Amino acid sequence: MKSPFRIHSEGQKLLLLLFLVLVAITAIVFWLAPAWVWLAAGLGVAFYLIILQFFRNPLRLVPLEDDNLVYAPADGKVVVIEEAVEGEYFHDRRLQVSIFMSPVNVHVNRSPVSGKVTYNAYHPGKYLVAWHPKSSTENERTTVVIHNGRTEILLRQIAGALAKRIKNYLEVGQSVRQGEDFGFIKFGSRVDIFLPLGTKIEVSLNQKVKGNRTVIARLVS
Known part of the structure; x- marks a missing residue:
């Protein structure tokens, strides 16, 4: 339907x-x-x-709420899958998955897991194209960390050359439910997800994904 x-x-x-x-x-x-x-x-x-x-916002419920599943937080194309150092919050190595949102994608950002917000920070910055390697650390961005009861997942909304309006509705201490809207990036850009090492990635590079529909990873107990 x-x-x-x-x-x-x-x-x-x-x-x-x-x-x-x-x-x-x-x-x-x-x-x-x-x-x-x-x-x-x-x-x-x-x-x-x-x-x-x-500005379309299709109603999408996750097919199955599961603490082990990480759903795509945005529509778009997977442009990065790699092990990388996350230097803002974790200060250690994590698995990074990045989704590029083109102007034709839905721009709503949705929570990939359920849990409690433990960190939320906005950073002004540049407007490099979203696929630039330094956009994750130098562009305007908002970083959110959600603790699902076992581990923490970091989400980073990144503005690009066209997207210069990041909206984030979360606050530290707030509980979020898997699949809920948590933000919006006007006119596209990119969302980075940092996952614990050992997480099983379920997507491939250049794969097109949909928020609340595509399982991008499975957390390992």
């Missing part, structure tokens, strides 16, 4: 304002150059639909 089409709250005001602006532009064209009004209206509708799809 297809998910119902919904508009995320982050885009509602912008879409209303854009609608009014495009109507005003079309009215001005009709007043000054009526022969061009249909072209103006057509371009306005096309532009509005492009922006509209940025």
